[in-house]
Amino acid sequence: MFRLGIPESHLRRVSVRITVIALAILLSGCTMFKELHDEQEIDNWAKDGESLAEAGRMKWSDYYSQYLHKITATPVTGQGLVAERLGIMITASQFYEQGRLDKDGFDSVRRVIGTYQTIDDAAANLLVRQALVRALERKESAAGQKSAAAPNR
Secondary structure, eight states, X not given: OEETTEEHHHHHHHHHHHHHHHHXXXXXXXXXXXXXXXXXXXXXXXXXXXXXXXXXXXXXHHHHHHHHHHHHXXXXXXXHHHHHHHHHHHHHXXXXXXXXXXXXXXXXXXXXXXXXXXXXXXXXXXXXXXXXXXXXXXXXXXXXXXXXXSOOO
């Protein structure tokens, strides 16, 4: 049987193809929505956790460790460089909690993170590592100057 000069079997194949394409678009839209929802959930947790850490109700190293765990447990695109950056911050926060890094140095590393938090590239991570190294060097230099100024007994 012909409909408008097109064989019925051809119409069925075309409608199946259109249905498959529509289903693929629908599923990819659902996946994108879930990913956006997961990212928003992590962002909300991060803001709440950061407030707790700033108030002293959570250790900074715990905050960054939990943040890293949440990022790696959630299938979000581009998380590798964010995970690397969080690893750097875990190290910085542990140095801060151990007294190897002073508050100004830790805050300077956090400022770099804040400045580049929306950039997921290796250059941003390099800047964070450099900020950590500079902060450690300033702390060591200040400690060296204090010990040099102390009278020998």
